[in-house]
Amino acid sequence: MENQNFPGLEAAQKKTMANQMSQEPMEPLVFNVMPRVKSDGNIVSPTIKNEEPTIIDRNIVAEQSWFSRYKFYLIGLIVLLVAGPLVYYVSTKIGGRDSESDVVLVDSPALENHTESSTASSTEAQTITTPEEWRQRYFPVDFNDPIVCGDQADPDMDGLLNVQEYARQTDPNNKDSDKDGLADGDEIAVFMSDPLNARTSGNKDYQDADYFRGGYNLSDDSPMTQQQKDDLGRLMSEKGLHEPTISSLGDALNDLYHFSAPVPQTQDSNATSTASTTLDSSIDLSAEAKQGRDAQRTLTIGNFGIALTKYYDDNKIYPQTSDMETMYAKVKVYMKTGANPKDPINQEPYVYRYEANADRSDFTLSYYSETVNQLIQKHSKDAYEAREKEEAAVNNDRRKTDLDTLRTALLLYSRNNAPDDESYVFPSPEEYKIKLVPDYVIQIPKDPKTGKDYDYQVSETSDSFTLKATYDYPSPGVTGYLCNIVECRDY
Ligand SMILES: [Ca+2]
Ligand SMILES: [Ca+2]
Ligand SMILES: [Ca+2]
Ligand SMILES: [Ca+2]
Numbered sequence: 050m051e052n053q054n055f056p057g058l059e060a061a062q063k064k065t066m067a068n069q070m071s072q073e074p075m076e077p078l079v080f081n082v083m084p085r086v087k088s089d090g091n092i093v094s095p096t097i098k099n100e101e102p103t104i105i106d107r108n109i110v111a112e113q114s115w116f117s118r119y120k121f122y123l124i125g126l127i128v129l130l131v132a133g134p135l136v137y138y139v140s141t142k143i144g145g146r147d148s149e150s151d152v153v154l155v156d157s158p159a160l161e162n163h164t165e166s167s168t169a170s171s172t173e174a175q176t177i178t179t180p181e182e183w184r185q186r187y188f189p190v191d192f193n194d195p196i197v198c199g200d201q202a203d204p205d206m207d208g209l210l211n212v213q214e215y216a217r218q219t220d221p222n223n224k225d226s227d228k229d230g231l232a233d234g235d236e237i238a239v240f241m242s243d244p245l246n247a248r249t250s251g252n253k254d255y256q257d258a259d260y261f262r263g264g265y266n267l268s269d270d271s272p273m274t275q276q277q278k279d280d281l282g283r284l285m286s287e288k289g290l291h292e293p294t295i296s297s298l299g300d301a302l303n304d305l306y307h308f309s310a311p312v313p314q315t316q317d318s319n320a321t322s323t324a325s326t327t328l329d330s331s332i333d334l335s336a337e338a339k340q341g342r343d344a345q346r347t348l349t350i351g352n353f354g355i356a357l358t359k360y361y362d363d364n365k366i367y368p369q370t371s372d373m374e375t376m377y378a379k380v381k382v383y384m385k386t387g388a389n390p391k392d393p394i395n396q397e398p399y400v401y402r403y404e405a406n407a408d409r410s411d412f413t414l415s416y417y418s419e420t421v422n423q424l425i426q427k428h429s430k431d432a433y434e435a436r437e438k439e440e441a442a443v444n445n446d447r448r449k450t451d452l453d454t455l456r457t458a459l460l461l462y463s464r465n466n467a468p469d470d471e472s473y474v475f476p477s478p479e480e481y482k483i484k485l486v487p488d489y490v491i492q493i494p495k496d497p498k499t500g501k502d503y504d505y506q507v508s509e510t511s512d513s514f515t516l517k518a519t520y521d522y523p524s525p526g527v528t529g530y531l532c533n534i535v536e537c538r539d540y
Pocket of ligand 2: 205223224225233
């Protein structure tokens with residue numbers, strides 16, 4: 050789009066972003082360095098790397114002056130309780146993207162004996178607080194793998210951490226949820242546009258990226274003043290930009306905002322010899338980039354593993370090769386999506402490895418994790434488990450859709466058969482199939498795994514019903530899916 054064509058935009062409806070900006074999720078980051086009081090009254094000491102928290106026996110503590118022993122912790126806790134949320138609130142009001150700087154990952158053996166704060170943050174990076182249902186939807190295979198779906202991970206590398214993607218309802222696997230050319234994280238932290246609306250301005254002719262490529266204000270379609278451009282440029286430098294923003298805005302970044310895409314970070318030249326120091330200097334070694342690459346590795350190895358089990362089902366042995374490309378060629382037909390048999394860095398130790406055992410009844414697939422600095426190995430057992438969970442997620446979705454469909458059919462039936470608009474009438478379990486098919490539903494759906502009918506019950510007075518399905522691998526406290534007159538929900 051030419052800049053000259055841009056004036057003459059119609060007056061646009063505006064969305065207030067202010068409301069959205071104030072909804073950053075609270076994170077418990079600050080508190081984990083302090084002792085926590087468990088529900089049984091015992092005190093858990095601060096988590097120290099690779100060690101189980103020490104539980105201090107309540108009785109022993111009680112024998113001494115509890116206050117004098119823990120007064121510094123208490124005072125510190127109180128200070129943190131007050132100051133933590135305040136600092137957090139202020140930082141998110143200013144920034145939108147918050148705690149990347151807090152995520153200090155132990156990124157090389159040389160840093161192993163580093164301070165407690167970095168290890169605490171490393172543990173923190175593994176925290177998962179998003180609901181399992183959400184993770185199952187977006188990460189069906191790795192929904193419990195903190196490297197992929199931990200709160201602080203950013204597998205799609207759009208600058209928005211998973212916990213923020215959840216809060217914003219954006220897609221944690223999609224850099225640009227609304228496909229307007231601006232990365233989710235950049236929309237929030239830099240452009241103050243809606244990450245779920247390609248046309249925040251309301252102008253149907255121009256997407257969000259068009260405005261910033263031309264130097265126009267989203268709020269009123271006016272050309273930006275020099276001051277506004279300078280301010281935006283400063284924000285870009287401060288927050289950084291992510292793809293696809295950089296490609297979408299192209300030359301405008303420098304021409305209008307004097308912003309040039311950042312030069313990839315390289316390892317500190319003082320660092321002692323680690324694998325990382327020998328890496329190509331063009332490789333981005335930021336914590337964010339490492340997490341992104343690890344997420345990709347987990348996904349890739351997971352997909353290979355599942356495809357290998359399918360290959361095994363057909364061939365009764367695993368492929369005999371130690372060459373990733375050859376293995377990939379053999380299992381390709383079993384893969385749902387393409388995969389790259391080369392590691393994102395593909396330089397020792399960051400390479401994928403595959404090997405079958407002697408009688409080819411098992412395999413080892415591995416990658417080297419940059420975020421935890423260790424070799425991650427997966428065997429056929431892991432792959433079968435991942436496959437079951439993947440299939441379970443698909444089946445569970447099917448069950449929800451089926452019950453929603455049946456519920457709609459039943460409500461339509463009731464509307465046509467009840468004596469008046471206020472009352473309901475539902476067919477009995479004995480004859481609901483005859484009554485519903487084919488007028489209200491083409492056929493009665495059955496459970497995708499058992500092939501049996503879903504549980505359908507009607508009240509004695511025939512004016513209410515319950516439909517139930519049982520999930521495979523349900524989350525704790527959940528059995529399945531339930532629909533009645535009022536709603537459909539997990540139960
Ligand atoms: Ca993200
Ligand atoms: Ca995203
Ligand atoms: Ca976008
Ligand atoms: Ca947008």
